[in-house]
Amino acid sequence: MDYIINVNEQNFSEIINATAEVPVVFHFMSPAEPRSIEMEAMLRRLSDEFSKQFLLAIVNCDEQPMIAAQFRVQGLPTSYFFANGQPVDAISGVISEQELRIRLSNILPKEEELQFAQALELLEAENYEMALPLLKKAWELTDKKNSDFGLLYAETYIAMKDVEPAKAILAQIPIQDRDSRWQGLQDQISLLEQAADSPEIQQLQVEYGKNPTPEIAVKLANQLHQVKRNEQALELLMEWLRKDLTAGNGEIKAQFLAILSAMGNADPLVAKYRRQLYSLLY
DSSP, X not given: OOSEEEOOTTTHHHHHHHTTTSOEEEEEEOXXXXXXXXXXXXXXXXXHHTTTTSEEEEEEXXXXXXXXXXXXXXXXXXXXXXXXXXXXXXXXXXXXXXXXXXXXXXXXOOHHHHHXXXXXXXXXXXXXXXXXXXXXXXXXXXXXXXXXXXXXXXXXXXXXXXHHHHHHHHTTSOXXXXXXXXXXXXXXXXXXXHHHOOHHHXXXXXXHHHSOOHHHHHHHHHXXXXXXXXXXXXXXXXXXHHXXXXXXXXXXXXXXXXXXXXXXXXXXXXXXXXXXXXXXXX
């Protein structure tokens, strides 16, 4: 998509329709009017700076008098600002760049919207790992009040078959926003948990129930980690470490640290369980 467009009668309707999807600045100018060229230059610089955040629609009034007439342009330069399909501001004449930045900021996407839009592009390419921190930041920037952001954040973890962080996110969605989409994600989690309850895990759980030894705990924790049931794995090992940091001749602690390392620092569970371990060490 070209974000600087020369408006004519052929593309005018298309640009008007685009105002519902993207902020648009209509700049009415004339090559014979130096002040309108000055204003256009500022708008072009800001268009480059805020790349793909707004559409600059330039109307040469000498060539498109009918379009200028529809906007009732009285003098040049004139600029109209559109957001969500509606005109929200207008500028007659030339203003300072500082003032222009202030007026433009009223229609530009907010930081959380930019993060969310970038995440959507990554998700379209199935790049879930890179999308996750963007979704997390977008959701947190709204103080976790934008449930659409939170639901997609959880949905991305589910796509990666990582149910524990997804469950934690869904638990933070406000009651009034727990609609059919929220319930659908809960159902997906249930199916993934059933699929992850392998015969090996079931057998080890039975053995551990009968004979809870460090050796079986290490094997069970490893199997749980393999199917991304990391919180269960870490909690199982932590139960031993709370009693004895050298349990299983150090194998419990080694497996605990290995799982934390494999999970990576981006997972909030890592920080949680590292703190618990440090509290035991110090």
